[in-house]
Amino acid sequence: MAQLWGGRFTKETDQLVYNFNASISFDQKFYKQDIAGSIAHVTMLAKQNILSEAEKEDIIKGLNEILEEVENGALEITQEYEDIHSFVEANLIKKIGETGKKLHTGRSRNDQVALDMKLYVRDEIQELDQLLKELLQALLTIMKEHIQTFMPGFTHLQKAQPTTLSHHVGAYFEMFKRDRLRLSDIYKRMNLCPLGSGALAGTTYPLDREYTASLLEFDGATRNSMDSVSDRDYLIELLSALSTIMMHLSRFSEEIIIWNTNEYRFVELDDAYSTGSSIMPQKKNPDIAELVRGKTGRVYGALMSMLTTMKGIPLAYNKDMQEDKELTFDAIDTVKGCLALFTGMIKTTTFRKEIMEESAKGGFTNATDVADYLVNKGVAFRDAHSISGRLVLLCIEKNCALDDLQLEDFKNEHELFEKDIYDAISLTTCVNKRETIGAPGKSVMEQVISEYKKYLEE
Numbered sequence: 001m002a003q004l005w006g007g008r009f010t011k012e013t014d015q016l017v018y019n020f021n022a023s024i025s026f027d028q029k030f031y032k033q034d035i036a037g038s039i040a041h042v043t044m045l046a047k048q049n050i051l052s053e054a055e056k057e058d059i060i061k062g063l064n065e066i067l068e069e070v071e072n073g074a075l076e077i078t079q080e081y082e083d084i085h086s087f088v089e090a091n092l093i094k095k096i097g098e099t100g101k102k103l104h105t106g107r108s109r110n111d112q113v114a115l116d117m118k119l120y121v122r123d124e125i126q127e128l129d130q131l132l133k134e135l136l137q138a139l140l141t142i143m144k145e146h147i148q149t150f151m152p153g154f155t156h157l158q159k160a161q162p163t164t165l166s167h168h169v170g171a172y173f174e175m176f177k178r179d180r181l182r183l184s185d186i187y188k189r190m191n192l193c194p195l196g197s198g199a200l201a202g203t204t205y206p207l208d209r210e211y212t213a214s215l216l217e218f219d220g221a222t223r224n225s226m227d228s229v230s231d232r233d234y235l236i237e238l239l240s241a242l243s244t245i246m247m248h249l250s251r252f253s254e255e256i257i258i259w260n261t262n263e264y265r266f267v268e269l270d271d272a273y274s275t276g277s278s279i280m281p282q283k284k285n286p287d288i289a290e291l292v293r294g295k296t297g298r299v300y301g302a303l304m305s306m307l308t309t310m311k312g313i314p315l316a317y318n319k320d321m322q323e324d325k326e327l328t329f330d331a332i333d334t335v336k337g338c339l340a341l342f343t344g345m346i347k348t349t350t351f352r353k354e355i356m357e358e359s360a361k362g363g364f365t366n367a368t369d370v371a372d373y374l375v376n377k378g379v380a381f382r383d384a385h386s387i388s389g390r391l392v393l394l395c396i397e398k399n400c401a402l403d404d405l406q407l408e409d410f411k412n413e414h415e416l417f418e419k420d421i422y423d424a425i426s427l428t429t430c431v432n433k434r435e436t437i438g439a440p441g442k443s444v445m446e447q448v449i450s451e452y453k454k455y456l457e458e
């Protein structure tokens, strides 16, 4: 047992209590950030003449050695320390002796851990953003290739109106683009440095908190020390943003799973991204998509867990808050894994253009366009709607598509139907005539794609 606070105690901590309390098994994840925070802290202490220049140099040298040794494996982070802060401090004292004991001047583990977690989250936000960007890049490639790949658009999972794969994938482009915005908003809002808040009420040392903040590339120092050590809002916001990313990935996964069924066959998953069955030789399962869908619950769970942990905590720091780490780490790692795997899967998926197009022809997806044809000739939409409905009924009787009806059948319903009806309700026309911004028509789709291209180049 190696802990920082033995002084006022007369008895050893019970081993079970020690284990229950310890956080080193998980907070070792931010050893790098802990050391970076300490280096900034002593740099500030020396500037304020709280430490001498020589002491500062010694401590920074020792800290950098610890960092190096942890990274190259020479120094192992072991469970004998209570937390990562104790590990670093104890090893610093081992290395440089008495001066090492000055590291914690004007600091508490409460503001230290608040800082470490913020530094860690900042780094992870950048990695998450990069992964989202790579996914967007993959989506854009698909969009460019499939501007004229027709497919049915669905409402209620029923064929509704024809659209294109490019347009469908573009919907996900918008979602993941918003996810990036959410992450960058969180980054901006959380980017204030808590160090110097002490245990809860600041310290009596003449710290220069703004200087520490600038060394660590924060926009400034936080403005209330009690809030600083007990604020976990940014984690709740992050977990909410991560849940939304998972919700988007899960919806897309669900579509891939549906499109991969024997009934749809819209996609062919790459062998490298699907798995077989131990009993049924014919099986090729979309396990990656299913796992992404499944792991969504786990990330939602982290959000619920964090909200629940925080709801009853009086000011300021309470040990409950240590619970923020494992679940946040797990949620971040889960989302990073899912983003990388999903991107790999979607990049290697083959979209079966012919089958999608064949499917778009069925289900009377051009029934609205039959009505629109009459509207263009002066018929009121409500009347045109019911005429088109009766034609659909006729098709169901004849077991054919609207395109397969005779001109006579059309004319029986309304004399304004002419030969050009066939062209008016062809898939190409139905899609490409939809030219308002946001619609699947070729020209607007090209415009949107070129905007997306510029956005990804920024």
Ligand code: ARG
Residues within 6 Å of the ligand: 023, 027, 083, 109, 110, 113, 317, 319, 321, 322, 323, 325
């Ligand atoms: N491991 C603790 C945490 O994650 C560090 C802060 C400890 N502070 C304290 N007063 N016990 O929250």
